[in-house]
Amino acid sequence: MSESNPQNPRITWEGCSVLLDINDGDRLVFARLSPSSTIKIGNKKCCLSPLIGCPFGSLFQVETGPKGPYLLRLSATAAAESDHLKEKDDSQPTEGTNDNRSLIDNNKAQSLSGEDIDAMRREGATGDQIIEALIANSSTFDKKTLFSQEKYRLRKQKKYAPRVLLRRPFARSICEAYFKKHPARIGFMRVDALSLLLSLADVSAYSDVLVVDMVGGVITGAVAERLGGTGHVCNTYFGVTPYPMDIVRIFNFNDQICGRIVQTPVADLCSNQENKIEHFISHENTSSLETQPDADERSLSTTCILSDDAILEVQSVQEEISNDSLVKSVSVSETFISSGNGTSDHMDVDPCSTKSLDVIHEENASPVLKTCKSVKPGRQASPEAIKLWKENGFTSLIIAAPDLDTWKIVEELLPLLSYSAPFAIYHQYLQPLATCLHNLQTAKMAVGLQISEPWLREYQVLPCRTHPFMQMSAFGGYILSGVRICSNKPSHQS
Amino acid sequence: MLPIDPAKKNSFQRKICDGDLVIVYERHDVMKSVKVCDGSELQNRFGIFKHSDWIGKPFGSKVLSNKGGFVYLLAPTPELWTLVLSHRTQILYIADISFVISYLEIIPGCMVLESGTGSGSLTTSLARAVAPSGHVYTFDFHEQRAASAREDFERIGLSSLVTVGIRDIQGEGFPDEFCGAVDSVFLDLPQPWLAIPSAGKMLKQDGILCSFSPCIEQVQRSCESLRAHFTDIRTFEVLLRTYEVREGRMNCGGDNEGASPGSRPSKRRLPSSSEGSNGKETKGGSVMAMARPCGRHNFDWSET
Numbered sequence A: 001m002s003e004s005n006p007q008n009p010r011i012t013w014e015g016c017s018v019l020l021d022i023n024d025g026d027r028l029v030f031a032r033l034s035p036s037s038t039i040k041i042g043n044k045k046c047c048l049s050p051l052i053g054c055p056f057g058s059l060f061q062v063e064t065g066p067k068g069p070y071l072l073r074l075s076a077t078a079a080a081e082s083d084h085l086k087e088k089d090d091s092q093p094t095e096g097t098n099d100n101r102s103l104i105d106n107n108k109a110q111s112l113s114g115e116d117i118d119a120m121r122r123e124g125a126t127g128d129q130i131i132e133a134l135i136a137n138s139s140t141f142d143k144k145t146l147f148s149q150e151k152y153r154l155r156k157q158k159k160y161a162p163r164v165l166l167r168r169p170f171a172r173s174i175c176e177a178y179f180k181k182h183p184a185r186i187g188f189m190r191v192d193a194l195s196l197l198l199s200l201a202d203v204s205a206y207s208d209v210l211v212v213d214m215v216g217g218v219i220t221g222a223v224a225e226r227l228g229g230t231g232h233v234c235n236t237y238f239g240v241t242p243y244p245m246d247i248v249r250i251f252n253f254n255d256q257i258c259g260r261i262v263q264t265p266v267a268d269l270c271s272n273q274e275n276k277i278e279h280f281i282s283h284e285n286t287s288s289l290e291t292q293p294d295a296d297e298r299s300l301s302t303t304c305i306l307s308d309d310a311i312l313e314v315q316s317v318q319e320e321i322s323n324d325s326l327v328k329s330v331s332v333s334e335t336f337i338s339s340g341n342g343t344s345d346h347m348d349v350d351p352c353s354t355k356s357l358d359v360i361h362e363e364n365a366s367p368v369l370k371t372c373k374s375v376k377p378g379r380q381a382s383p384e385a386i387k388l389w390k391e392n393g394f395t396s397l398i399i400a401a402p403d404l405d406t407w408k409i410v411e412e413l414l415p416l417l418s419y420s421a422p423f424a425i426y427h428q429y430l431q432p433l434a435t436c437l438h439n440l441q442t443a444k445m446a447v448g449l450q451i452s453e454p455w456l457r458e459y460q461v462l463p464c465r466t467h468p469f470m471q472m473s474a475f476g477g478y479i480l481s482g483v484r485i486c487s488n489k490p491s492h493q494s
Numbered sequence B: 001m002l003p004i005d006p007a008k009k010n011s012f013q014r015k016i017c018d019g020d021l022v023i024v025y026e027r028h029d030v031m032k033s034v035k036v037c038d039g040s041e042l043q044n045r046f047g048i049f050k051h052s053d054w055i056g057k058p059f060g061s062k063v064l065s066n067k068g069g070f071v072y073l074l075a076p077t078p079e080l081w082t083l084v085l086s087h088r089t090q091i092l093y094i095a096d097i098s099f100v101i102s103y104l105e106i107i108p109g110c111m112v113l114e115s116g117t118g119s120g121s122l123t124t125s126l127a128r129a130v131a132p133s134g135h136v137y138t139f140d141f142h143e144q145r146a147a148s149a150r151e152d153f154e155r156i157g158l159s160s161l162v163t164v165g166i167r168d169i170q171g172e173g174f175p176d177e178f179c180g181a182v183d184s185v186f187l188d189l190p191q192p193w194l195a196i197p198s199a200g201k202m203l204k205q206d207g208i209l210c211s212f213s214p215c216i217e218q219v220q221r222s223c224e225s226l227r228a229h230f231t232d233i234r235t236f237e238v239l240l241r242t243y244e245v246r247e248g249r250m251n252c253g254g255d256n257e258g259a260s261p262g263s264r265p266s267k268r269r270l271p272s273s274s275e276g277s278n279g280k281e282t283k284g285g286s287v288m289a290m291a292r293p294c295g296r297h298n299f300d301w302s303e304t
C-alpha cells in the first residue's frame, strides 16, 4: 500500500507492513513500520524503527540500553544458532549422562532474585549475560539432562532476551498466522485449502476473478497477490454492505495492486439497469472505519468460544490522514495474538502471554505521518468494468461464505462466469457442498465436479527423532470445484 | 493456456479456432488434449467427432459425434493439463502443486529454478504463477525428456515463460549465471541433498527452497543438508481426499404420498464422473445428496 514501489521488496521500508514472529511463533503480530511505532514485548516497549531498512528474515533480540529496551539485530550466525537450539525443543537426546533422578523442585534452585536481575540490567548486562548468570546461579542446572539444560536455556532466553523474527506478510504467512492464532476470523481455512482454491480457480495474471469473501479478505488478498497488479479481483456482496476485508491491508500491496481490488454488490453484476448512486452511498457508509471494531469483536467472541486456549489481544490503530481537501480514514488493524500453547511452565517464561480474553482497542494517540495512500483497495467497481464483465464473463469464481446458502450463491453467480471457466468453493462443512454438487450436476451447469478435502501434517525431521507434530489441526475444510459449461447445448439427447 | 495473450483470454466472446488446444472431456477421469485442426477427426468410444464442427463454438460447449455421443470441449488450464499430459515420469498432482506454489511465495515477476523437469506437471503451474514478467528455468539431465517437455510448453503456449535446460543438477549444480538472482528453487530429484548447496547459492537473501521427496529417508537427508545452508526448515505431508456424492432417498413415516411404507432408504448412485443424463423424478420421500470418501487417495511428502 505504499505509494511508491519500493526498489527492493525484500528489504523493509517506512510504511511497510510486516509480520513479527516473537519467540518462535509464541506470538505473531502484524505491524506497520514507522519511526514512531512501538511494540510491547513482555513489559518492555520497543521502538520498531530499527527494523526499517532491514532484509526480511532478519532476527532481532530485545536488549536493554541506557535509554531503555530496544531491538538489536542479530547476525546470521546467531540466527542459525537459535535455529539449532529450537531443534532440541521437544525430544530426548540420545547422548549425555545425566538423568533427572536427583532433581528436587523447591523453587530454591535459583539464587538470583528479580532485583538482582534488574540491577544487572541497569549496569548494562545483555540478555545473553543475564541468561549465563541465571545458569551459573542455578544449583540444579548441572544436574539436568542435556535435553533439559537446552530447554532451560531456551526458556530463559524467551523470557530475558525475547527474539523477534521479521517476516514478509504473504498470503501464505498471513493465512498461517491467522489459522494458528485466530482461525474463526478466516473461516478455519488452512493454508493448503487456500492454496487449492487459488489453483483450482486458475488464478493468474490478467484474470478477472469473482470472489465472495466472507473470511476477512484473506481470499481477496491472496488473489490480488497472484494477479500482481493486472486483471481484477471483484469482491462481490449480497445486499448493500460490503464484507469486511481488513486482512487485505496486511499485504504490502502497491497502488497498482490495490487498484485491481474492487467491490460490487451482486445486484449490480446481475441487473441490467444500475442504481449507482444508492450503492455508492451505502458503500461510503459501510466501509468506513466505525464498523470495523464491531466486526473484530464479533469474530473474536466466536474464537473465544471455539478455541479455549487461545489468548487474544486485538489492537486497532487508527490513523487519520488528510489528503488535500478530502479526509480519508485508513485503518491499520494490528492483530496481536498470543497463545499459551506450552506446558504449565510456559506461562512464566513467555513474557508475552497475558491470561486475559480482553479485546483491547487502542487509539493511537499520535497519528503517524506518512505518505498518503492514493489508492484504497476495495473501491467500487467502475460502470465500465461491470459492463466488460457482463460482456465477457469472469474468468473464475471463488466462494468462501460460511454463513450463506452455498447453492443459492452458486445458482446466482455461475451465470456470470465465462464458459469453461473454473470455480472453487470453500466450506467448513461437507453437506452444503454435497448438495451444491448434486444440484449443479442435475441442472447440467458444470463438469469436472469434485469435492476434495485437503489434509496436511507437519513433521519434525531430526536424526532418529522424526515424527509428526501432534498439535496439527486435522481439520481444514472442504472444496467443491468444477468447470462451467456452455448452456446453449445442441439438441438434447438421453 | 494463460490469459497473458488478450486474444486467448477466456470470455463469452471467445470461440474455438483452428489451431487451438482443447481439452476433450468425457468424464472427470477421461480427458485428453487435442489440437484443433480443420479437416481432422477425433474418434473415441462415442463415435467420430469432426473438428470442423467445433470451430466457432465457445469453449465449454458440448459437441456431438456422428452417433449422437457427446463430449465437452474445455479451455486448457494447468490443472487440466496435469490430468492429460503424457506421463514420462512420476508427476506432481494438484495438492502438492498448489501447496508448493504457495510456500515458495511465487508471484508475478519471480525468477524460479526447477529440477528435474520430469513431465512438466509442476512447471505449468510455476509458469502461471510467474507470468507475465517472471521466468521459470527448468533443468533435467534426460535429453529426451527435456525435449518432450519443451515441445509440450510450446504446444500449450508457455514457451515465453519457461526455458528448459539439459544439465545434471545433482552433479554440476545450477548454472553460475543465476547466482543470487532467483526468488525460489524447487527440487524433485532422487538425491536432492546433492543439489541443495548450489540451490542455496542461487537464491536471493530470504529466498525459499522447496524439495519434494516421496520417501522419508530422502527428506531426512535433505534436512541434514538444509541445516547447513538454511533456516526455518519445515516438512509437510500433503494429501487430498476426494468425496463421491450420491443421492439418498429418505422415506419418512409414510406421510409422503407415493412412499411405500416400510421401504428402506434407497441410495441411487450419482457418480460425479458421469455427466450423462441423470435427471430423475423424485416422487415421495425427501431426497438429499450424501457424500462419502472415495476409495483411493494419493499420499505424498513435501518438504519446504
Ligand SMILES: C[S@@+](CC[C@H](N)C(=O)[O-])C[C@H]1O[C@@H](n2cnc3c(N)ncnc32)[C@H](O)[C@@H]1O
Pocket: B089, B090, B091, B092, B115, B116, B117, B118, B119, B120, B121, B122, B123, B139, B140, B141, B142, B145, B167, B168, B169, B170, B171, B188, B189, B190
Ligand atoms: C519425478 S521426475 C519430476 C517430475 C516433475 N516434478 C513433474 O511434476 O512432472 C524427476 C526428474 O528428475 C530428473 N533427474 C534425475 N536426476 C537428475 C539430475 N542429476 N539432474 C537433473 N535432472 C535429474 C529425471 O530425469 C526426472 O525427469
